[in-house]
Amino acid sequence: MSRIPFENIPENLMNCMMQTEKYIKSLNIIDESFMEVLRYRVSVINQCAYCIDMHFKEAVAASESELRIYSSSVWKETTYYTESEQALLEWAESVTLLNDTSEQRQQSFTNLSKHFSQDDISNLTLSIMQINSWNRLAKSFGFEAGTYQVGQH
Template sequence: MPRVPFENIPEDLMNCMMQTEKYIKSLNIIDESFMEVLRYRVSVINQCAYCIEMHFKEAIAAGESELRIYSSSAWKETNFYNESEQALLEWTESVTKLNDSTDQRQQSFTNLKKYFSQDDISNLTLSIVQINSWNRLAKSFGFEAGNYQVGQH
């Protein structure tokens, strides 16, 4: 049983989170299917079962292949992602794990700048921070995996 059921999250908190989601969705910087891969990757790093299930299902619904979703954990060892996607996966891990050295983070940022503007990078970083926030809420509140339906949230 969840500690705080989804439907009992305070309205102002949900409004804040959903306003950010609306803003992120309006950006259209990358395909929604790959955005879901990034959300899935962050959720795997954070070991958030509820969000892993959600973003796997949402990625499939958005047209992403199962192989690319599953392989996001080993993206460095595959050729399933183009160069801009690899740069974004690297940045996503850097922003999520926060254990890169200053030089590593700079190299990751420099690589990302080959494909995205500074504004795009800022907004993509917000997207990464947002899924990290959802992971922390879901884990803290005890959301249970197993019953998510596409489009539910």
């Protein structure tokens, strides 16, 4: 049951969130299909059922394989993510969980720096922060999982 339905989120808050989405989409740092995997992974970490449903469907629609989507939680045990994707998944976990040591975070950053510029890392971090924000809105407001249609938001 929704506490605050999506359509009832205050307009200024939605404008702010959507401006950030527009900026992130304009960057084109990584493929949209993998961006959806990244969003899916962060949503799994945060246990946001609505966002898990949304980003699984959006990733499939963006031609990502179901195997790579649902395996994102165990990416360390697979061989089908590129080194840059692995580094980004590691960074997303670090930024989302915030429970690693400074040495672990430095190693994650070093790994990511092999594949992305500082500007790219800054913008990818914003992307991770953004899905964390959406997860918190969806969970707090009680968005109903399972009803999302591709392209709905």
